[in-house]
Amino acid sequence: EIVLTQSPGTLSLSPGERATLSCRASQIFSSSYLAWYQQKPGQAPRLLIYGASSRAAGTPDRFSGSGSGTDFTLTISRLEPEDLAVYYCQRYGSSSLTFGGGTKVEIK
């Protein structure tokens, strides 16, 4: 079973700064099957990125995804106050789903 490890656990940045979130897999898998979700406080998760780098409908272009093999990254180019959330990576495309533990983004 592939395990996804996200780091850091918490990221505290000021508005306008760049946020870099990491998702590392315990085994290589196709980047076609890596997604990122955003969960704002008190809300359900929302799909942000799929296929490692494709934005879902409604995802602002300040969000970008990259990576391959075992290392994947979600970048928020210029943080906005509304980006306060927990971000989860997810492997999909097999007979099960795997989520990472999440990275909490705090706005200073």
Place this chain on the structure above:
Amino acid sequence: EVQLVESGGGLVRPGGSLRLSCAASGFTFSSYTMNWVRQAPGKGLEWVSSITSDDSYIYYADSVKGRFTISRDNARNSLYLQMNSLRAEDTAVYYCARGSYSSGWLLDYWGQGTLVTVSS
């Protein structure tokens, strides 16, 4: 507009049972894989179960296998999760999520969740 509305959560004693429902609207329910994902209080997301559009394939996380049963009624646009032999560690918000058309495992719409509390 795609809508997923969960119901059926509540307080149940250890060893008890509960049936969750998810009412879907705004899309052709019978064409999509559907999923249940849960989130324990203050914790991350955990996949629970998935069912393909025509019931042909059903999958469970090891943590619920043999205790939970996923099902769907395409005529009623509804998804269900029958939960038996409930344990304290099953306490969580349970989300119903639609699998995308390209991959049933990519969760493109989520409901707001229903809270299940297992406690004596």
